[in-house]
Amino acid sequence: MESLCALYKSIFPPAAKWGFSDMPDLTGKVVIVTGGNAGIAKVMCRELLKHNAQLYLFCRSLPKAHEAIADLVKETGKSSVHAIECDLADLASVKRAAQAFQGQERALHILFNSAGVMNAPLPMLTQQGYDLQFGTNVLGHHYLTVLLLPTLLATAQQCAQVRVITTSSSANQGAPRGGIDYALLTDGPERSKRARSEGEYYMSKWANAVWAKELARRYGPRGIFSAALDPGWLKTALWQYQGSLGALMTGWMLSPPEMGALTPLYAGTSTEAGQCPGGQFFVPWARAGRARSDTEDAAAGKRLWEWCEDQLRSQNL
Numbered sequence: 001m002e003s004l005c006a007l008y009k010s011i012f013p014p015a016a017k018w019g020f021s022d023m024p025d026l027t028g029k030v031v032i033v034t035g036g037n038a039g040i041a042k043v044m045c046r047e048l049l050k051h052n053a054q055l056y057l058f059c060r061s062l063p064k065a066h067e068a069i070a071d072l073v074k075e076t077g078k079s080s081v082h083a084i085e086c087d088l089a090d091l092a093s094v095k096r097a098a099q100a101f102q103g104q105e106r107a108l109h110i111l112f113n114s115a116g117v118m119n120a121p122l123p124m125l126t127q128q129g130y131d132l133q134f135g136t137n138v139l140g141h142h143y144l145t146v147l148l149l150p151t152l153l154a155t156a157q158q159c160a161q162v163r164v165i166t167t168s169s170s171a172n173q174g175a176p177r178g179g180i181d182y183a184l185l186t187d188g189p190e191r192s193k194r195a196r197s198e199g200e201y202y203m204s205k206w207a208n209a210v211w212a213k214e215l216a217r218r219y220g221p222r223g224i225f226s227a228a229l230d231p232g233w234l235k236t237a238l239w240q241y242q243g244s245l246g247a248l249m250t251g252w253m254l255s256p257p258e259m260g261a262l263t264p265l266y267a268g269t270s271t272e273a274g275q276c277p278g279g280q281f282f283v284p285w286a287r288a289g290r291a292r293s294d295t296e297d298a299a300a301g302k303r304l305w306e307w308c309e310d311q312l313r314s315q316n317l
Helices: 002-011 037-051 062-077 091-102 132-158 171-176 198-224 238-239 243-251 264-270 296-313
Strands: 028-035 054-059 081-085 110-113 162-167 224-229 281-283 287-289
Touching: 028 037, 028 132, 037 054, 037 062, 037 171, 037 238, 054 062, 081 091, 091 132, 091 287, 110 132, 110 281, 132 162, 132 198, 132 224, 132 296, 162 198, 162 264, 171 198, 198 224, 198 296, 224 264, 264 281
Parallel strands: 028 054, 028 110, 054 081, 110 162, 162 224, 224 281
Antiparallel strands: 281 287
């Protein structure tokens, strides 16, 4: 019942009571958006620029990032936007991206962990051999955030609060019992028994919610507000691996990217959202809500964080 109710509210949310015009002025704020060249993240970038943010797009493809920047500058008339190459499916690329950013900026006020992969074919793995969805959506963003923690914490000392906003999904409701089957996250005997990818995306979105709460437990007292969110069911390239039947079944349910940008921007910029408890989960459109109840389990958060750290150590990172 919990899952069905959450799914219905994600597909058919109540009317928004908060809009782009309610965003505060972001002059002097440095913001990173992963995957900012497309989908809802590009809409987010447009609105962040309109509200005077110093903006960085972390994107896998620099040419696509530069194309997006040209569009954004033309549309907003603002030029305080930059691109940094960052392939979240390659931990070495993530490290280079963080170093490139820290070579240019000493402050970071908002980090939007927005990029994602959904329903990728089973054989698709990250550069280091992890399931492409979990490796990108969870491990890549974990590593990026950890690398940027010194900058985030230094910024938090100078202002009341910095924010890390992680995109989850209503798909967190579909994760298996316990949330994550860790044996399926790397190429191996358990994974090879399966004909296709099924639950990895659900596990990654459950993990996003769990991870955001764990980040809040660890760094909330030091000025980092961490939150996760469900952006809604949206017409974006995220459906590229869904297939024609899936597209036919879901296409009529999908909302435009404009709507999907509301909830992350609310979580990342509004005064009201920043007063919520650390680890808050936001739902469409721009409202505080809840992920699946077991995402709030502190033991699950500790295990996921330690798994991510173990993977980084195993890669000598």
